Amino acid sequence: MTAMIRRKLSIVAILLGASLLGGCANFEPWVKPYERERLADPIMAFERDPVSAAYLYHVYESREGARGALGSAGGGCGCN
Amino acid sequence: MKGLRAPVHAAALLVATVLALGSSLSSAGVLPEDRADLLYHRYDGGGVTIDGPSLLVRKKFLEQFSVAANYYVDMVSSASIDVITTASPYEEERTQYSLSVDALRGKTSYSAGYSNSEESDYEANTAYLSLSQDLFGDLTTISMGFSRGWDTVRQRDVDGSGVDPNFEERTDRRTYTLGLTQVLTKNMILGGSYEVITDEGFLNNPYRTVRYLDEVGVVARQDERYPRTRTSNSFSVRTRYHLPYRAAVSGQYRFFTDTWGILAHTGELGYTHPWGSRWIFDGKLRYYTQEAADFYSDLFPRQDALNFLARDKELSTFVSSSVGLGASYEVPFKLPRFIKKGTLNLRWEHIWFDYEDFRDTRVNAPAGSEPLYQFEADVVQLFASIWF
Numbered sequence: 001m002t003a004m005i006r007r008k009l010s011i012v013a014i015l016l017g018a019s020l021l022g023g024c025a026n027f028e029p030w031v032k033p034y035e036r037e038r039l040a041d042p043i044m045a046f047e048r049d050p051v052s053a054a055y056l057y058h059v060y061e062s063r064e065g066a067r068g069a070l071g072s073a074g075g076g077c078g079c080n
Numbered sequence: 081m082k083g084l085r086a087p088v089h090a091a092a093l094l095v096a097t098v099l100a101l102g103s104s105l106s107s108a109g110v111l112p113e114d115r116a117d118l119l120y121h122r123y124d125g126g127g128v129t130i131d132g133p134s135l136l137v138r139k140k141f142l143e144q145f146s147v148a149a150n151y152y153v154d155m156v157s158s159a160s161i162d163v164i165t166t167a168s169p170y171e172e173e174r175t176q177y178s179l180s181v182d183a184l185r186g187k188t189s190y191s192a193g194y195s196n197s198e199e200s201d202y203e204a205n206t207a208y209l210s211l212s213q214d215l216f217g218d219l220t221t222i223s224m225g226f227s228r229g230w231d232t233v234r235q236r237d238v239d240g241s242g243v244d245p246n247f248e249e250r251t252d253r254r255t256y257t258l259g260l261t262q263v264l265t266k267n268m269i270l271g272g273s274y275e276v277i278t279d280e281g282f283l284n285n286p287y288r289t290v291r292y293l294d295e296v297g298v299v300a301r302q303d304e305r306y307p308r309t310r311t312s313n314s315f316s317v318r319t320r321y322h323l324p325y326r327a328a329v330s331g332q333y334r335f336f337t338d339t340w341g342i343l344a345h346t347g348e349l350g351y352t353h354p355w356g357s358r359w360i361f362d363g364k365l366r367y368y369t370q371e372a373a374d375f376y377s378d379l380f381p382r383q384d385a386l387n388f389l390a391r392d393k394e395l396s397t398f399v400s401s402s403v404g405l406g407a408s409y410e411v412p413f414k415l416p417r418f419i420k421k422g423t424l425n426l427r428w429e430h431i432w433f434d435y436e437d438f439r440d441t442r443v444n445a446p447a448g449s450e451p452l453y454q455f456e457a458d459v460v461q462l463f464a465s466i467w468f
Contacts, residue, residue, distance in 0.1 A: 029217025035266040038322040043352045043360060046271060046320060046330075049408075051117040051136040051150075052427060052461055059123060059459055063433070065370050065394055066336035066344035068255070068275035069314035 108189045108212035108221050111146040111182055114139050117465045125431065125457020127159040144185065148193075150178040161453060162393075165441050166289055166301070174199040187214040191225075201234040201243060201286075210257070221261040229253035235286040249282030267322040272315075279310040290391040291447070292380035299379070299447045305389045306375075312338035316346075328352045341374035342395065362406035362427070372397040378439050379448045393453065397436040404429035404459075420467045427461040 031039075038044065047053040061067050115138055122131035132153035140146045152175070159169040180193030190211045197204040210225030235247040260272045284306035294300045318332035330350040337343050350364040373395040375388035406427035415422050432454070439450040 027216050029219050031219060031263050031266045033218075036263070038267055039263060039269060041322065041326070041328075043326070043328045043354060044269065044320050044322055046269075046318065049117065049425065049463070049465065050112075051119050051134055051463060051465075052425070055119065055121050055134060055461060056429070056459070060368070063394060064344065064368055064400065065338075065340075065342040065373070066314060066334070066346065066368070067312060068277050068336070069257075069273040069316040069334055070346075 108214045108223070109184070109187045109218060111140055111144075111184050111189070112138055112148075113467055114146075115465055115467045117463055119461055119463035122460045123457060124460075126161065126433070126455035127164065129157045130154050144183055146182040146184075148178075148180045148182075150176070150195075152176040152178070161440065161442065161455075162288065167287065172199055174202075187218070188212070201236050202231065204231040205229060206253075208255070212259070219263040221259075223257075223259040223261075225255070225257040225259075227253075227255040227257075229255070231281070233282050233286065247286065249286075251279060251281035251283060253277065253279050264319075268319065270317065270319045272317045274315050275313075277310075277312045277314075281308060283308065283310055284390070285392065288392060290377070290380055290389045291441075292383050292385060293447065294383065300383070302383060302389070304391065305387075307340065307388055310338060310340055312336065312342075318348075326354055336370075340395070342370055342372070344368065344370035358410040358412065360408040362404070362408075364402075364404040364429075366402045366404070368400045370398060372437060376437075378437050391438075393435055393438040396438040398434060398438070399436070400431055400433045402429050402431040415466070418468050422464065422466045425461070425463045425465065427459075429459040431457045431459065433457070 042048055057070050060070075117134075117136045119134040119136075120131070121134060123129070132155045134150065134152040136148065136150045138146060138148040154174040154176075156172040156174070157169075158172070163169055174197060176195060176197040178193065178195035180191060183190045188211060190209075192209050193207070195204075195206045206227055206229040208225060208227030210223060212221055212223035214221050229252065231251040231253070233249040233251060235244045236242070237244055254277070256276045258274045262270045262272075264270050284304045288304045289301040290304055291299050291301050314334060314336040316332060316334035318330065320328055320330045322328050328351070330348075330352070332346070332348040334346040335344075336346070346366070346368045348364060348366045350362065352360060352362050354360045373390060375386050376390045376392070376395045377385070378391060378396070380386070380389065404427065406425065408423050408425045411422045411424060433456070435453045438453050439448070440453040441450055443450045445451075
C-alpha cells in the first residue's frame with residue numbers, strides 16, 4: 001500500500017515537474033518585446049553615465065562605513 | 081609631516097567594477113554602447129579638496145566583445161579636522177588604471193577586469209570575474225560576480241620625505257555578488273543586489289590615533305588598533321518608473337551590516353526630466369545613517385580601554401544627507417563623421433555630514449564636552465561624452 005502511494009506520488013511529481021518545465025519552454029513574457037519602448041529610453045537606465053556613477057559611489061564609500069551593493073544587478077564594489 | 085588621510089585608496093577600485101558591471105549587466109544579452117567620457121571631478125568640504133580627471137573609453141570588437149579602459153586621478157589637498165588636530169596638512173596624488181573585457185554569447189555575458197591604484201604609501205589591486213544571464217523572455221537578468229583584491233599598505237616617514245622601510249602590511253579582500261534585474265511592467269523595472277565583502281590584513285590607518293584620559297584625567301593619545309578581519313553584508317533594492325509623460329522617477333534602499341558592529345541604511349529618490357530633444361535634467365535626494373563600530377569612541381576612558389580602538393569618524397554614528405542636480409545637453413553642432421552623438425554634462429551635489437559622537441577638538445573645551453563635529457561638502461562633475 002505504501003509502495004503504491006509512493007509510486008502515485010512519484011508520477012504526480014514527474015507530471016508536475018514536466019508541466020513546470022514545459023511552462024518554461026513556452027514562457028509568455030507579460031511585457032512583449034514591442035512594449036519595451038519606454039524601458040529602452042535612456043532616462044530609464046539605472047546608470048546613464050557609468051563614469052559619473054562610479055565617481056559618486058567612490059565619494060560615498062570613502063566617507064561612509066557602508067560599502068557594496070550599490071551598482072546594477074551584479075554591479076558593486078570589489079573594493080573598499 | 082605626512083598627515084592623516086581619508087580612506088580613499090582602496091575604495092576607489094570600485095570605479096573599475098562599476099564601469100564594467102554597472103553599465104553592462106542591466107541586460108545580459110546586449111553589449112554596452114561604444115562611448116568615451118572625459119570627466120573633471122571636484123570634492124570640496126571639511127578642509128579637504130580632491131579633484132582630477134577621469135577618462136573612460138569603451139569599444140566593441142569582433143561583434144561579441146567589448147573592452148573598456150579607465151584612467152582616473154585624485155589630487156588630494158587635505159587640512160581635514162583629523163589632520164589639523166593631530167598632524168600637518170598634506171598633498172597627495174592617487175592614480176588608477178582599470179581595464180575590463182565583456183564577452184557576449186547568446187543571452188549570457190561574461191566580464192573580467194583588473195584595476196590598479198597607486199599612491200605614495202598605498203597600492204591596491206583588484207581582479208574580478210562575473211557573468212549575467214537573461215531569462216524568462218528577457219524580463220529577468222540574474223548575475224553573479226567574484227572579485228579578489230590585494231593591497232600593500234606603507235607608511236610615510238615622520239618628515240614626509242619617503243616611505244618607512246620597516247613598515248609594510250598587506251590587506252586581502254574577497255567580494256561575492258548576486259544581482260537581479262526584473263522588468264515588472266512596460267513602465268517599471270526593479271533591481272536587487274546582495275554583496276558580501278571579506279577583508280583580512282591591516283585594516284586601520286597607520287597615521288590615526290585615538291584619544292583617552294590618562295590616570296590624572298589629562299587627554300592622551302595612542303595608535304588606532306583595528307581587528308584584522310572584517311566581513312560585511314549589504315542588500316539593496318532599487319526601482320525606476322517611467323511616468324505617463326517622458327520622465328522617470330527612481331528609488332533605492334540599501335541595508336548594511338558588518339562584523340565590526342556598523343549598521344547602516346541608505347535611501348535615495350531621483351527624478352529625471354528631459355526638456356526638448358537636447359536637454360535632460362536630473363534631481364535627487366539621498367539620506368544615509370549609520371551606527372558606530374563596537375570599538376569606536378570619541379574619548380576612551382583609559383589607555384587600552386578595549387582590545388580594538390578607533391576614532392575614525394567614518395566609523396562613528398552619523399547622518400549624511402544630500403541634494404543633487406544635473407543637466408545634460410546634446411550638442412547641436414556637426415561632429416566628425418565617426419561620432420554619432422555628443423553631450424556636455426554638469427552635476428552638482430551638496431552633502432551635509434552630522435556626527436553624533438565625534439567631537440570638534442579644535443574648540444578649546446573640557447574633553448568630551450566639545451561641540452559635535454559637522455561639515456558640508458560640494459561635489460561637482462563636469463564631463464563630455466561622445467558615442468561612436
